[in-house]
Amino acid sequence: MPEIRPVVVVRVHEVALKGRNRPWFMRVLRRNLAHALRGVPYQDLKLRSGRALITLNDVAEWSQVRERLSQVFGVANFSLTVEAGLPIEEIREAIGALLEAEGPPPGTFRVRAKRSNKDYPLISPEIERDLGAYIQQRTGAPVDLRRPDRTYRVEVLHDAAYVSSETIPGPGGLPVGVSGRVVVLMSGGFDSPVAVYRMMKRGCEVTLLHCHAYPFVRSTSIEKVVELAQHLGRHQPGMRLVIVPIGQAQRQIAIATEPEIRVVLYRRLMMRIAEAIAEREGAKAIVTGESLGQVSSQTLDNLRAIGAAVKLPILRPLIGFDKEEILAEAKRIGTEPISRVPDDDCCTVFVPRHPTTHATIEEAEAAEEPLDVKALVESSLAQRTEYRGDPAKWNVMDALAGAA
Numbered sequence: 465m466p467e468i469r470p471v472v473v474v475r476v477h478e479v480a481l482k483g484r485n486r487p488w489f490m491r492v493l494r495r496n497l498a499h500a501l502r503g504v505p506y507q508d509l510k511l512r513s514g515r516a517l518i519t520l521n522d523v524a525e526w527s528q529v530r531e532r533l534s535q536v537f538g539v540a541n542f543s544l545t546v547e548a549g550l551p552i553e554e555i556r557e558a559i560g561a562l563l564e565a566e567g568p569p570p571g572t573f574r575v576r577a578k579r580s581n582k583d584y585p586l587i588s589p590e591i592e593r594d595l596g597a598y599i600q601q602r603t604g605a606p607v608d609l610r611r612p613d614r615t616y617r618v619e620v621l622h623d624a625a626y627v628s629s630e631t632i633p634g635p636g637g638l639p640v641g642v643s644g645r646v647v648v649l650m651s652g653g654f655d656s657p658v659a660v661y662r663m664m665k666r667g668c669e670v671t672l673l674h675c676h677a678y679p680f681v682r683s684t685s686i687e688k689v690v691e692l693a694q695h696l697g698r699h700q701p702g703m704r705l706v707i708v709p710i711g712q713a714q715r716q717i718a719i720a721t722e723p724e725i726r727v728v729l730y731r732r733l734m735m736r737i738a739e740a741i742a743e744r745e746g747a748k749a750i751v752t753g754e755s756l757g758q759v760s761s762q763t764l765d766n767l768r769a770i771g772a773a774v775k776l777p778i779l780r781p782l783i784g785f786d787k788e789e790i791l792a793e794a795k796r797i798g799t800e801p802i803s804r805v806p807d808d809d810c811c812t813v814f815v816p817r818h819p820t821t822h823a824t825i826e827e828a829e830a831a832e833e834p835l836d837v838k839a840l841v842e843s844s845l846a847q848r849t850e851y852r853g854d855p856a857k858w859n860v861m862d863a864l865a866g867a868a
């Protein structure tokens with residue numbers, strides 16, 4: 465019996481592998497896998513034939529690796545495998561080792577073979593027949609090609625073969641980093657963290673931006689956003705968070721403008737701050753957690769008046785979602801318990817109970833006329849706190865000191 469070498473085979477969707485971007489795509493995935501596996505002991509992580517192979521020192525490492533891989537976008541599925549040499553006898557032995565470790569199939573079984581090594585002397589159906597006969601002879605289990613109770617998978621690469629019995633679905637999506645960077649406007653609420661998750665799943669690196677009115681209101685939203693960023697940082701190497709106090713700017717807006725339009729003006733201020741940060745960060749779009757008609761500030765008219773303050777595209781991944789759908793996703797991705805903590809929304813300071821629901825761009829621009837908008841953006845930005853590096857080391861006190 466050969467020594468069992470446990471190797472986790474990580475697979476990506478075929479479609480993502482097409483074209484000239486493939487090597488780069490795989491390198492980004494490799495970086496993200498290494499990030500997800502930090503602190504977990506494993507022997508080696510390498511790329512082979514459009515897969516990532518993680519060699520473990522011991523099968524005992526598997527449960528931790530399995531848990532971490534479920535956080536890595538771009539992973540279609542993965543399996544714990546036994547590595548074998550290329551000769552069919554060695555692949556048989558590896559199947560034997562797998563049967564010894566896991567026991568016989570729970571009922572019927574089939575073998576599925578796939579060759580990236582097209583020079584291999586046997587074609588896939590021949591490999592399947594050979595190994596199927598071997599398993600049958602060893603265990604007596606019957607073959608069922610249509611609806612087997614267990615499928616053994618064999619992947620023949622150029623320098624080794626890998627056999628496995630369980631395929632675990634990954635989160636799918638694209639590796640974080642292949643789609644470019646966005647700035648996400650992040651409150652402490654339920655929606656924006658879900659918007660962050662959605663954008664990361666489509667391959668975007670995110671810089672989070674939180675605006676707050678501390679010390680005019682409590683600091684809870686800042687604490688929540690730092691915690692949310694730490695939680696979401698599991699998916700992205702190099703998470704970034706920028707915290708900007710806008711209480712002073714809001715006060716100046718409140719002095720110079722009618723109450724009904726202030727929420728729209730606060731949002732336009734946030735958009736401009738986001739655009740300034742996007743420029744510094746090399747981000748190509750601004751993202752919000754807005755969903756149409758959810759609250760009074762999210763009517764089509766107001767979204768238009770708010771969006772007109774900036775030139776960058778504004779992406780709203782949740783625009784067509786119901787609150788229940790967003791909440792269900794927030795629970796699934798683990799941000800709901802953090803978002804649930806009550807906080808003070810900075811957009812409610814100095815505003816009436818019934819703000820306008822149908823602002824026009826002209827009204828917003830006219831209301832801003834007495835204000836030096838550029839100076840408001842710059843003075844707010846000057847007080848920002850930037851968090852980079854390992855989110856586990858981020859300290860809320862830095863942002864509070866910056867705003868005091």
Ligand SMILES: Nc1ncnc2c1ncn2[C@@H]1O[C@H](COP(=O)(O)OP(=O)(O)OP(=O)(O)O)[C@@H](O)[C@H]1O
Nearest residue numbers: 649650651653654655656673674675752753754761
């Ligand atoms: N203090 C803030 N800092 C940065 N962005 C914010 C802030 N408040 C709101 N936003 C952005 O505006 C969007 C709409 O916020 P609003 O408070 O109107 O709705 P919401 O449904 O409560 O959203 P959320 O659940 O994300 O707070 C948020 O999803 C977020 O993208």
